[in-house]
Amino acid sequence: MQLYNTLTRRKELLEPQTPGRIGLYACGITAYDDCHLGHARSSVFFEVLVRWLRRRGFDVTWVRNYTDIDDKILTRAKQEGAAWDEIAARYIASFQEDMAALGIPPAQIEPKATEHIPEMLEIIRRLEEKGFAYQSEPGGDVYFRVRRFPGYGKLSGQSLEDLEAGARIEVAEAKEDPLDFVLWKASKPDEPAWPSPWGPGRPGWHIECSAMSMKYLGETLDIHGGGLDLMFPHHENELAQSEAATGKPFARFWVHHGLLTINQEKMSKSLGNFFTIKEVLAKFPAEVVRLFLINNHYRSPLDFSDAALAEAETALVRLYTPLAKIEDLLRAHPAPGGPPPEDFTPAVLTSEETARLKTLAARFDEALEDDVNTALALGYLFDAVRLANRLLENPSAEPNYLALLAHLHQQFLELGHVLNLLQSDPADMLTTLRQKPAELPIPPEEIEALIAQRAEARKNKDWARADKIRKDLLEMGIMLEDTPQGTIWKVK
Numbered sequence: 059m060q061l062y063n064t065l066t067r068r069k070e071l072l073e074p075q076t077p078g079r080i081g082l083y084a085c086g087i088t089a090y091d092d093c094h095l096g097h098a099r100s101s102v103f104f105e106v107l108v109r110w111l112r113r114r115g116f117d118v119t120w121v122r123n124y125t126d127i128d129d130k131i132l133t134r135a136k137q138e139g140a141a142w143d144e145i146a147a148r149y150i151a152s153f154q155e156d157m158a159a160l161g162i163p164p165a166q167i168e169p170k171a172t173e174h175i176p177e178m179l180e181i182i183r184r185l186e187e188k189g190f191a192y193q194s195e196p197g198g199d200v201y202f203r204v205r206r207f208p209g210y211g212k213l214s215g216q217s218l219e220d221l222e223a224g225a226r227i228e229v230a231e232a233k234e235d236p237l238d239f240v241l242w243k244a245s246k247p248d249e250p251a252w253p254s255p256w257g258p259g260r261p262g263w264h265i266e267c268s269a270m271s272m273k274y275l276g277e278t279l280d281i282h283g284g285g286l287d288l289m290f291p292h293h294e295n296e297l298a299q300s301e302a303a304t305g306k307p308f309a310r311f312w313v314h315h316g317l318l319t320i321n322q323e324k325m326s327k328s329l330g331n332f333f334t335i336k337e338v339l340a341k342f343p344a345e346v347v348r349l350f351l352i353n354n355h356y357r358s359p360l361d362f363s364d365a366a367l368a369e370a371e372t373a374l375v376r377l378y379t380p381l382a383k384i385e386d387l388l389r390a391h392p393a394p395g396g397p398p399p400e401d402f403t404p405a406v407l408t409s410e411e412t413a414r415l416k417t418l419a420a421r422f423d424e425a426l427e428d429d430v431n432t433a434l435a436l437g438y439l440f441d442a443v444r445l446a447n448r449l450l451e452n453p454s455a456e457p458n459y460l461a462l463l464a465h466l467h468q469q470f471l472e473l474g475h476v477l478n479l480l481q482s483d484p485a486d487m488l489t490t491l492r493q494k495p496a497e498l499p500i501p502p503e504e505i506e507a508l509i510a511q512r513a514e515a516r517k518n519k520d521w522a523r524a525d526k527i528r529k530d531l532l533e534m535g536i537m538l539e540d541t542p543q544g545t546i547w548k549v550k
């Protein structure tokens with residue numbers, strides 16, 4: 059298959075180092091808060107890539123890490139007066155809940171940074187031995203000497219001059235060069251620390267991914283991936299320190315997906331313009347969210363809005379409707395086993411339409427074969443929906459017609475599986491989809507607003523008001539449930 063490689067800036071043939079096997083490392087979350095929908099885009103994309111590679115017969119090992127020690131975690135712990143490892147454990151659990159609710163199975167290996175400190179120290183030791191790492195002062199931070207690594211900037215396509223212009227030394231840092239980045243941070247008295255040859259400290263962010271990816275997938279990865287926002291500095295630094303330590307290429311393919319945006323602006327915690335996965339799943343079924351996330355090219359930005367989600371919902375109704383009808387028909391008139399004869403052309407279809415039906419799987423595979431074009435692959439499923447609807451206009455009990463429907467039904471399931479779609483019972487799914495959001499007694503935004511008012515009332519100990527909001531909603535058939543992550547609502 060052809061896959062776009064950020065490193066070479068072109069599509070290349072994906073040839074694994076060991077025939078039949080692919081190692082994929084995708085950077086995971088920093089566990090300091092609930093995840094927003096941008097994180098879901100990453101997991102949904104990489105999971106579909108894994109499904110596709112498996113359909114192609116590859117034995118895939120998918121590794122996705124947790125950053126469970128980081129400045130953001132320490133800051134959050136301080137704000138809450140909680141232990142840092144409690145914060146990390148809480149938000150790893152929250153992410154795992156989100157993935158389960160979204161219908162995304164775990165990666166094969168989900169390593170945590172704090173469980174791989176010896177591997178990180180070993181890389182830093184090798185870097186120091188080769189002159190790539192230095193300590194600023196006894197007991198101080200350890201840095202990577204960027205100018206000593208000739209390829210620095212090759213991943214993000216920047217020259218040292220470009221980078222120099224943007225670099226600044228923070229007051230507290232004692233680097234030789236503004237471009238150098240930290241490998242090991244000396245700990246301050248109240249911070250968690252691990253022993254090391256350079257004194258007690260904790261890892262820098264980049265070194266953990268080098269250590270965990272190489273531990274599980276070897277010194278040269280087949281594919282390293284993440285969001286486009288990780289390309290620099292995170293991936294550039296990972297690449298530099300790994301190649302400097304091993305002398306081997308770090309990753310054959312660098313795969314970066316585009317970011318989720320709101321009004322064309324990146325969805326992020328720091329900009330404050332985000333929706334958590336939990337908030338979105340309170341309003342839309344998981345499959346609608348997954349369809350929304352893959353119904354465009356993975357390298358393009360994707361703009362989030364309720365309207366776009368509602369559109370995905372309509373699209374899912376269109377996909378499941380013929381499936382439900384075919385199942386009804388086949389229950390009444392069971393199809394003979396096996397596909398219809400090669401030369402069979404149903405009366406309602408032209409020969410050109412019959413040809414489209416026959417080449418459905420081939421076109422679908424071709425779309426994914428060309429840089430994982432999920433939007434195009436989905437487009438072919440919608441083409442199949444059009445053809446299925448034509449077939450269903452004139453139902454018949456003729457054996458060849460029934461065999462064709464059964465074959466088409468099986469293809470919807472098989473191809474849907476590659477995209478992690480269409481695996482639910484069609485009749486049940488259509489009932490769920492049609493309930494939301496059109497048949498809700500009040501719009502979801504108003505429910506959310508009332509939940510916010512209730513939270514405010516509870517904060518002010520105005521229990522009577524909080525209780526009234528809950529009861530009013532219940533009368534309209536909306537049940538509230540308070541969870542550790544906040545209040546969610548359900549239709550009674």
Ligand SMILES: [Zn+2]
Pocket residue numbers: 085086267292
């Ligand atoms: Zn990483």
